[in-house]
Amino acid sequence: MTAPTEPIRAPRGSTLSARSWQTEAPLRMLMNNLDPEVAERPQDLVVYGGSGRAARSWPAYHAIVRTLRTLGPEETLLVQSGKPVGVLATHEWAPRVLIANSNLVGDWASWPEFRKLEHLGLMMYGQMTAGSWIYIGTQGILQGTYETFAAVAAKRFNGTLAGTLTLTAGCGGMGGAQPLAVTMNDGACLIIDVDRTRLQRRVDTRYLDTIAADLDEGIALAVQAKKDRRALSVGVVGNAATLVPEILRRGVPVDIVTDQTSAHDPLSYLPEGIDPGDAPDYAAKKPEEFTDRARAAMAKHVEAMVGFLDAGAEVFDYGNSIRGEAQLGGYDRAFAFPGFVPAYIRPLFCEGKGPFRWAALSGDPADIHTTDRAILDLFPDNEQLGRWIRMAGERVAFQGLPARICWLGYGERARAGARFNEMVADCRLSAPVVIGRDHLDSGSVASPYRETEGMADGSDAIADWPLLNALVNTSSGATWVSIHHGGGVGMGRSIHAGQVTVADGTPLAAAKLDRVLTNDPAMGVIRHVDAGYELAEHVAERDGLRIPMREGDVQ
Amino acid sequence: MTAPTEPIRAPRGSTLSARSWQTEAPLRMLMNNLDPEVAERPQDLVVYGGSGRAARSWPAYHAIVRTLRTLGPEETLLVQSGKPVGVLATHEWAPRVLIANSNLVGDWASWPEFRKLEHLGLMMYGQMTAGSWIYIGTQGILQGTYETFAAVAAKRFNGTLAGTLTLTAGCGGMGGAQPLAVTMNDGACLIIDVDRTRLQRRVDTRYLDTIAADLDEGIALAVQAKKDRRALSVGVVGNAATLVPEILRRGVPVDIVTDQTSAHDPLSYLPEGIDPGDAPDYAAKKPEEFTDRARAAMAKHVEAMVGFLDAGAEVFDYGNSIRGEAQLGGYDRAFAFPGFVPAYIRPLFCEGKGPFRWAALSGDPADIHTTDRAILDLFPDNEQLGRWIRMAGERVAFQGLPARICWLGYGERARAGARFNEMVADCRLSAPVVIGRDHLDSGSVASPYRETEGMADGSDAIADWPLLNALVNTSSGATWVSIHHGGGVGMGRSIHAGQVTVADGTPLAAAKLDRVLTNDPAMGVIRHVDAGYELAEHVAERDGLRIPMREGDVQ
Ligand SMILES: NC(=O)c1ccc[n+]([C@@H]2O[C@H](COP(=O)([O-])OP(=O)(O)OC[C@H]3O[C@@H](n4cnc5c(N)ncnc54)[C@H](O)[C@@H]3O)[C@@H](O)[C@H]2O)c1
Ligand SMILES: NC(=O)c1ccc[n+]([C@@H]2O[C@H](COP(=O)([O-])OP(=O)(O)OC[C@H]3O[C@@H](n4cnc5c(N)ncnc54)[C@H](O)[C@@H]3O)[C@@H](O)[C@H]2O)c1
Known part of the structure; x- marks a missing residue:
């Protein structure tokens, strides 16, 4: 089976092709990742980053689409390296899609092993947001x-x-x-x-x-x-x-x-x-x-x-x-100057700051402009953020479904999510939005050559954190959750997790967004508290984040 | 801080020391793993398997205990390599504890790297059931x-x-x-x-x-x-x-x-x-x-x-x-004969069969004898199972909290779980039981030298499956869920997941047990369907397990 003859484009507007927005959202975002405006080589299912794919094969793509169209509100679809492998009965707080892409046991975590398995049709490379259906272009x-x-x-x-x-x-x-x-x-x-x-x-x-x-x-x-x-x-x-x-x-x-x-x-x-x-x-x-x-x-x-x-x-x-x-x-003397993460990004990570992004499922650019104004309204004192939002509004051409990205921290993300959900509820937005992020985030990645290079305590290679991040988002009401291996820096070098949550205007979505958008960046703060960063300790204390080792009498 | 002067022993009986059985259960099972009757070297927190630990250090142990005693019904404790690192607000269907032990990014997934990080106090080796609090002795x-x-x-x-x-x-x-x-x-x-x-x-x-x-x-x-x-x-x-x-x-x-x-x-x-x-x-x-x-x-x-x-x-x-x-x-000609997994165990895995185990939180051996009879009653035609249950009743001395293990398959586990929960509800059992398993199970491990040696399609090293298993159990109502690296065969050689679910006699527990004990072994069936095993295909078809690639018209 080869590529479809028509280019793929996510449905627009507020008419559902699936049973609810909880399943319409992953459906549209999968399709959007393969929109020719968004994907580098849509005919090969390649979204970005060399060979980062949205689905393993065209039959796998069609089976995912078919399944999402009928998936129920208490069912969950499992995707293994871009192929749908099962549908199970779960509950309404559970994610509708669970994804694991490109993961290999350590001794086999190399490009040659991966290529061998890919060649056998058993795996695909998911990069970060390609296989987790939340790429939004450049x-x-x-x-x-x-x-x-x-x-x-x-x-x-x-x-x-x-x-x-x-x-x-x-x-x-x-x-x-x-x-x-x-x-x-x-x-x-x-x-x-x-x-x-x-x-x-x-x-x-x-x-x-x-x-x-x-x-x-x-x-x-x-x-x-x-x-x-x-x-x-x-x-x-x-x-x-x-x-x-x-x-x-x-x-x-x-x-x-x-x-x-x-x-x-x-x-x-x-x-x-x-x-x-x-x-x-x-x-x-x-x-x-x-x-x-x-x-x-x-x-x-x-x-x-x-x-x-x-x-x-x-x-x-x-x-x-x-x-x-x-x-x-x-x-x-080549290493006389630092990498950018330890030098500039880690302090942001300590505050749970990272790439918060959202897309308008309506397809209407006006919805993003409305959310842009909401962000400006929510964070009037953040000049840097304001400058970005205003300039992005002027300079950034949308690719596929209109989307926006900005870096927000612990606390801020939950506030933005709550606001967006209200705006869907009272029809200021013409359809639901999805809120997700890159896997490159404060508490969602172990990547010793990039995001976790030079951690203060030497914990660069510890992969417990992104796995806990995925489990936490799965426990908090995210709509889809993913665990990937090898994004950004290649096989054997990173493990990372993603989440996307739908703001469909319902009280249930409000409750889920509150948990996910609080807990997901909280993982970043906690991870950096554990590594000994004072700024993270300060944020945890300020916002009452519970760190068990810092509670109670030392016994 | 050194080991407690008194040996650790889980509380018995039906009086809670935590706020509910959902948190009392992990508390007792953690303690039980360190009971001198159960653990190999309790003073070092080592439970079994060389250096498989229940907690990273004594301060970490005490902080876990302290936190579980007060943890609420919509809160979740995070444990990173045996140390409690955070408490987050989730929901009542979410696990009460999420655990990631010993996980390392692929290129660092070796004993020397692990030892270095362990020495820095940043990790511990969780083996399979040591760090996931469901070891039951020999x-x-x-x-x-x-x-x-x-x-x-x-x-x-x-x-x-x-x-x-x-x-x-x-x-x-x-x-x-x-x-x-x-x-x-x-x-x-x-x-x-x-x-x-x-x-x-x-x-x-x-x-x-x-x-x-x-x-x-x-x-x-x-x-x-x-x-x-x-x-x-x-x-x-x-x-x-x-x-x-x-x-x-x-x-x-x-x-x-x-x-x-x-x-x-x-x-x-x-x-x-x-x-x-x-x-x-x-x-x-x-x-x-x-x-x-x-x-x-x-x-x-x-x-x-x-x-x-x-x-x-x-x-x-x-x-x-x-x-x-x-x-x-x-x-x-050394490889003229096969390993035991491909030869005998894989057909069991194809049916979702694996090591189902449970422990009586009451501490009363009578509770296990009651459940033994329930198993005999539920599966009267399974002679091999009957023989095991009868002989185990006669020959196996309990270590720590009375417990039983037997291999059950897809469908069977959910039936046993439902029965046990009914028996807690109507007081045939004197207190709740926990139902869990080894990480060595049909759909919960990637281990190319043991459990996944010689898979029919060559997918031995693909680790998407155990990660999906953990996400699925987290989505199904398990009480605690764990992802480990290196159990059984050592660092770099395996990735595996575990779950334990409490049968406390409530309707909510019944619903959770039904999901978990259906979906957990379903992962085994699905994994083996995907690898092309006919027996698994047969089971999936017989029991109506949904495999998206086998549905719909080929497009
Ligand atoms: N910071 C991050 O998070 C991050 C993320 C992705 C990629 N990267 C890295 O950033 C680098 C650039 O990525 P890209 O996608 O833009 O690559 P690219 O291949 O698209 O562009 C590289 C550019 O460098 C130019 N170039 C090559 N040799 C040169 C020379 N000697 N003098 C002047 N120009 C030269 C090429 O003409 C080309 O335009 C890569 O090494 C990539 O791995 C960093
Ligand atoms: N099948 C599995 O799932 C699984 C699980 C764990 C361990 N194992 C493997 O099983 C093996 C045994 O494990 P164990 O815990 O019983 O080890 P152990 O060290 O406790 O016992 C090994 C026994 O072998 C005997 N022995 C050594 N050389 C001998 C020889 N030449 N002739 C006769 N006897 C000899 C020793 O005296 C000892 O009693 C190990 O290699 C272990 O890796 C398999």
Whole structure:
């Protein structure tokens, strides 16, 4: 069975094709993940992130759809690596769908084993939100990048990037969010990419303001914007291994340095002196030589980044492993600057802050605009949030069902959920919304190379936490819950959990949302209390979160 | 904080020390796991299986107890590797305790990483039922062994071992259950152990009938019992590598051959010509020489087992890796006979059959005798079950809270649960009972060296199944649910889940038990349907289990 001839698109409006919103919601969100506006390769069921799939096969997809259409209010559908394997009688507080994707026993948790099983038709790769049916397109990446730069601003620049200059490289699928994320934080940004077409695409989508004719012009424009405290992003074509040292040498007043070239794979990072058009062929024919030259280039690149660090700039690794590759390339101070999670994101995690997202099942953009106003109304004092919501409203084009994402913390998420449910109940929204999140969240992932890198107590690799997170959401009334392996950083390197809950305007949904949106971020606070973070202890105490080891007399 | 000065013993009777039976039950079962009658090393919180713990530390133990005493009917306690980390508001159908023990991200799923984290005080090893508070002493091992031999009988000998002779070796902690398990199945058994004290201990506890003066007498007694169709177990002192080939050479009419010497560790299996008393010293001083000689001995031992196979006997590996070691010892037909799970247990798993167990919270043995009668009454046609229940009643001494175990399948478990709950309600039982199981069950474990070895479709290492099992039980009303890593076979080699549900006589408990005891074994049936086992397909069809891929038109 091959792909359907018609592109998949979730039903819109308020007419149900399933028996209730509790099952209509996962149905629409599964379909939405495969909408051509949303998915990278819908014909292969691939949503994003290399090979992250929404369902294992077309027969599996059709069987899920068929089952959701008739699933009852006290039934639960089980999905094993993208294939529906059973329907069981549960109860009305239980999730309607339970999902486990890509999980392997530890000694077999590798790409070769996974590929073997995938080839046998026994598994699929679920990434984070592909197999858990809550991907919302590139807005998620933009928002995560915005949040990171906002955290940099908060830590070092009094809460704004106005008057600062950020230097970065890599304007690809994920890195291309950087220039807009910087300008949304009111900063100036100089971004290098070796491939002009990548920069041009971002100009076309208004993520990048302009491409400079050459390095001189690029520097001049960016420095002037910094002086004027003006938001501006400028692209420069060139190899970062050449240009970053040159910019350092010239003493350009750079405040922030990072990088999102494809450094995770030394066959993707371009060595100096190679044209982007020639690279694939060269990499294929002489992979070892290419790798050696790429690593040598990364060593130069990172050495210059450390030069900026020594000169007083804020420097961080943006999750692409460039430090490790530069070290392999022979540069021994590569780890002088930190990864972005320990540097900026962990304090947010300590407050249970993470990527709260929602989608309007009506398909009506007006519903999202209404929720945007509700968020502004609920959190009038959160300037950073307000700026994001306003700019997103102007700048972000919806893909598939209209959706929004913003980072909210413990307490805040439950308030937003309650409000959205009220708005469905009193028809301010034209149909229910779903509220979910990425698996990258404060209490839902163990990933020692990214989200849990450098935990204060050394507990980076402990996977009890995401599993408890999944069990807690299952115990709290989430509509669907998922446990995945290998998202973001690959097989053997992460275990993570997700939840999506429907706000259908009923009192039951209100009760469920209150539990889920309280307990889910609570797991993040608890996890960080356990690791010894004072900020998390403070939040737990402030909000009366119960931590048994801190209660009662020590016996 | 060190161990309490008084030994721990669960409260008995029907007076609550917690707020309800939903929390009294985990409280008593945690304590029961640490009762000196039950636990191997209670002072170290070690219950069984090397270092399987009930709680991470004494402060953690006390905090769990304190929290369970006050936990409300809509609250849930979270336990991370034996330490209570949070209390959250959930709902009355949610579990009262959620447990994740010893889980590590794949690339870190090894003993050295685990030991490092354990040493930092961040983890504990939960084994299967130690950290999930439902260990019931050695009865579990006896019953599992009984069930295995019953399955051998069913497969090959018309349902009884009467008139058969079983040859085995290894009469230690686990292997010592073999002679009684064979005689409970009405067979004759000849068991070899190099260490006379091991045989003697089993005579003292009535697991072994007699020790023969020498091999000649042993063979004579056993063969005569076989002729007379009499149940009899006979121990013989000697090295299996010497005696098994000798028994083959003599043409003794052996029907079944297995082994439970400590072959998993070549420093524990005795080479020929070594006295048990001298072995530890020799192994410590010359580990490589010892290993080589042990493997050579295992090669001889397994070669003789294959000789019996060629002569028509039923031969199997009982989970001690003797085939692998014999292969390393140079014998190339070592894998000519199968492991016990694919050979006998998998067909039971296909029917959702697994180790159903329950404990009387009253502490009154009469309650278990009452439930024994209920089981006999519920399943009058199941002779094998009846024989076990009657013999267990006579032969098994309770350890800690009186408990019983027997293997029941899909459908049967729910019926037993319903009956027990009725009996609590109408006071035929003096207090509630808990109903749980080992993590070794039909749909709750991924363990490629044991429970999921040699799955028909090659899905041995896929861990989605035990995770779905935990999510399903959490969605069905279980009282506590656990996800563990590394039980039975060690770090990196297994992922498994458990559940325990309280029968407190209320209608709510009846509804929960019905869901849990239906869905939990249903996971086993579904898992085996998915792997292509016809027997499982038959059960699913017979009992109307919904498998979405088998419904609707193929599109
Ligand atoms: N921080 C996170 O959470 C996170 C998440 C996902 C991915 N990543 C990492 O971020 C990196 C970028 O991801 P992406 O999706 O944008 O990748 P991509 O392949 O789409 O883009 C990489 C870009 O780098 C450019 N490039 C390569 N070598 C260069 C060089 N020497 N000089 C200048 N430009 C060069 C390429 O032309 C391309 O435009 C990856 O390494 C990825 O693993 C991080
Ligand atoms: N089937 C299962 O599910 C399962 C479960 C747990 C353990 N096991 C395996 O079963 C084996 C036995 O476990 P145990 O707890 O009884 O171990 P144990 O160490 O308590 O007993 C092993 C016995 O083997 C005897 N022995 C050693 N070498 C011998 C030789 N050459 N000839 C005769 N006797 C010899 C020892 O004297 C000892 O009595 C182990 O390998 C264990 O890994 C299987």
